[in-house]
Amino acid sequence: MKKFILSSLLVLGLVSAVSARPLRVTTTPTDLAALTRTLGGDRVDVFSLSRPLQDVHFLDATPGMIVRINRSDLFIENGFDLEMGWVPEVIRETRNRSVRPGGPGHVNASNGIQAIQIPERIHRDMGDVHPSGNPHYTLDPIIAQQAARNIVNGLIRVDPEHAELYRANLEAFISRSEEVVNAWVEKFEPHAGSQLIIYHKHFDYMLERIGLVVADSIEPLPGLAPSARHVAELIRRHSPETVSMVIMEPWHDQRVGRQVADGVGVPLLVLCPTVGSCEGAEDLISLFETNARKLLDVLEAAEGE
Ligand SMILES: [Zn+2]
Structure with missing residues (x-):
């Protein structure tokens, strides 16, 4: 006891x-x-x-x-x-x-x-x-x-x-x-269905939420570096008529992202992959907002041309 x-x-x-x-x-x-x-x-x-x-x-x-x-x-x-x-x-x-x-x-x-x-x-x-x-x-x-x-x-x-x-x-x-998020989804309504090329499948949940569509990935499989042939094929397949931009993470090879974006003739946008990776992205909600703002700026700039 x-x-x-x-x-x-x-x-x-x-x-x-x-x-x-x-x-x-x-x-x-x-x-x-x-x-x-x-x-x-x-x-x-x-x-x-x-x-x-x-x-x-x-x-x-x-x-x-x-x-x-x-x-x-x-x-x-x-x-x-x-x-x-x-x-x-x-x-x-x-x-x-x-x-x-x-x-x-x-x-x-x-x-x-x-x-x-x-x-x-x-x-x-x-x-x-x-x-x-x-x-x-x-x-x-x-x-x-x-x-x-x-x-x-x-x-x-x-x-x-x-x-x-x-x-x-x-x-x-x-x-x-x-x-x-609902306020941002509304702001993206005029751009619903806009297509883009991604590097890694990192932002897909977010892109789906705001109505943007992934047309292709620079990585042939998640985690697998692209071959020169795959990069050439992406450039051959796309143009500013099919995609609005290339997006990527800061930790992947930006020369490859730049090569694809220049080859296709669209802007390259480096997004913030995690909380703390960009100024202002301090929690999940401000991370979402930081990325949404960057994406919308590119879409609106393309429209203004
Ligand atoms: Zn991943």
Whole structure:
């Protein structure tokens, strides 16, 4: 009995220590770190394992990541295989059972989201980094509402005392994202159906939301560098009559993006792929707005010519 009381007290002591200090949360992309800050406010101390200008597809597991996860109350991953090259190793090495899949401290933010572009045949051996469909759902704050629900469920599991706060922040995120995104969707109505060429399939959820259409990709498969022949074929196939611009991420080879854009005769636009990658892109909603503004400026400039 004495033993039981002692262990109960220890458990209680641990619980109150957790609720007194901010929760330690670790995420894989900066987008989910920002979303967790939006939802957790002062209750969370969030660390992103990637930096804003790193392509999360191609990180390597490091001892520092394992140390970070060992000390975390919550670990949030993007899912849809975005981190398949490194997160499984980090999880395997951690001593912290709670943050492993199935544990109370683990969140797969993609749960309940319907991925687009699920391949009929998986080309992983050829370097396809989207074998479970497109993992870049955080670019569309409306789709990211489901990720926000998953994160809030995780926060409540490890910190039930502040459930009310997390739920209120979730509601605020949902209504703000509806309001902002709907206003932008309206602004893009005159351009609905406009086509463009992309480098990697990174912005597709966002483009779909605002009614723009992807005509072609510079990467023949997600993650696979283009051959000279593929680039020549894109230039042969397109003109300013078929596409309005080429868009790309800052971490891909801009000489190739420039070559395609010049060859086709349209502008090249480098967008902001993650929260923190451009000034003003501080959370998921301002990231969406920053990219929407850049796209609309190019479309309106082309119209004015
Ligand atoms: Zn990708």
